[in-house]
Amino acid sequence: MHVVDHLKGSPSEGKRNVLVESARLARGNIQDLAELKVGEFDAVIFPGGFGVAKNLCSWAVEGKNCTVNDLVKSTLEAFHNAKKPIGLCCISPVLAAKVFPGCEVTVGYSKNVDGRFPDAETAAAIEELGCKHICKDVNEAHIDSANKIVTTCAFMCKAPLHQIFDGIGTMVAEVLKLA
Incomplete structure (x- = not known):
């Protein structure tokens, strides 16, 4: 976009x-995602941000009715089918919500607590997709053990950078534990 x-x-x-x-x-x-060989990796982690919401999927424009880029979707499915962990932060948990109905993810809180979660409606959209949104603070991660999906809210929360860093670090550490 x-x-x-x-x-x-x-x-x-x-x-x-x-x-x-x-x-x-x-x-x-x-390297291009099209060249990725799942067998050569123990896990996959997708960052978040506008790039995810505008280029890896169409969430920024279409919300819960978005489509996921074919390569992104096939990559997620390949790691999931291989029972390898998937890490997602910031807005990227919506990718899992679109690709894996019934999964559990977090994008922070479902209410704009103290003005810290201005995009709290994303949690409701995730629920409308048939997934379970788990409320977590910025320094925490949620682990969907059944699907090996680890998520954290990162910049979906207005917080100091060191707290966002801690949450992403927690997500990465949990992904590595599952690998």
């Missing part, structure tokens, strides 16, 4: 390439 100027909080001109941006952020060797 469009590029967002996060300094101004509004769309900006230009286009970005997901692979180029991934390489910039990861500072290293990345």
